[in-house]
Amino acid sequence: MSKVVLITGASSGIGKSIAHYLIEKGYIVYxxxxxxxxxVVNGINFVALDVTKTETIQQAVKEIAEKEGKIDFLINNAGMGITGPIEETPDDEIKRIFDTNYFGVIKVIKAVLPIMRKNNGGFIINITSIAGYMGLPFRGIYSATKGALELTTEAFRMELKDFNIKMTNIAPGDFATNIAAGRYHSPIIKNSPYEKKYKSTLDLMDKHVDKGKDPLIMAEKVYAVMQEKNPTIHYKVGEFIQKFSIALKHILPDKVYEKMLMKHYKL
Structure with missing residues (x-):
């Protein structure tokens, strides 16, 4: 029987690329x-789901389970970006991105776990970010949401061992998607103490996304990880320098690493 995959946030960007790639490999993709x-759009079976609304999650998962009898893979891809000086970022926006990038993911996992446990197995892949491994200037809240999910996955894995349910993180770097257009930008406030540095950092971030890799690379990596019988905890996908920066954080003294980041962002 074909394996059933549920991908959140599959209408664009990385999620859409993963969905199309898995359909080509013979998976049933929701x-x-x-x-x-x-x-149904190009083979993707779409269900309505808002990760911030529990009732929509439960209804979508129920709909798939009733139709297919199982969910073999869950790929938590839905998310949003946010930029801005932390001091000037509205509290409501901070809560909103945590609801989407962190609490929403946990809600979807909770909805799917009973189905996987009933079928004696499953595989959950959380799409995080290389930004989740470090506190980046003017992206601190985004880094926090992804970092929290990385750590929560570590705990979840140990709790799920007895149920034959696997879980891992895949952290992408910069990919050519529409995330820059969809993320929340704290406004650049004239005469703010952060005005010049925030603007220059924002311009640099947008350039990185514009020059990002093809999302197909992420799709290929997700598929490769799905084939592993004993997946590791963390995977990184992106430019060498982005992945190497994570290794450097474990090697360099904190202040040296901080200076390196500030030099990169011209702060």
Whole structure:
């Protein structure tokens, strides 16, 4: 029987690329979108799901389980970006991104786990970010959401061992997607003490995304990890320097690493 995959945030970007790649490999793919216009798009079976609304999560998971009898893989890809000086970032926006990038993911996992446990197995892949390994200037809140998910996955893995349910993180670097257009930007406030440095950092971040890698690379990595019988805890996908920066953080003294980041962002 074909394996059933549920991918959150599958209507664009990395999620869409993963979905199409897995369909080519013979998987039955369900993708989520808050307001899908069509039930099936290029082979992706869409279900309405908003990760911030528990009732939509439960309804979507129930719908898939009733139709397919199982969910073999869950790929938590839905998320949003946020930039801005932490001091000037509205509290409501901070809460909103945590609801999406962290609490929403936990809610989806909780909804799917009973189905996987009933079927004596499953595999959950959380799409995090290389930014989750370090506190980046003017991206501190985003880094915090992804870092929290990385650590939570570590704990979850140990709790799920008895149920034959696997879990891992895959952390992408910069990929050519529409994330820059969809993320929340704290406004650049004229005469703010952060005005010049925030603007220059924001311009640099947008350039990195524009020059990012093809999302197909992420799709290929996700598929490769799905084939592993004993997956490791953390995977990184991106430019060599992005992945190497994580290794450097474990090697360099904290202040030296901080200076390196500030030099990179011209702060």
């Amino acid at each position: 993708g989520t979108s808050r307001n899908p216009r069509e039930k």
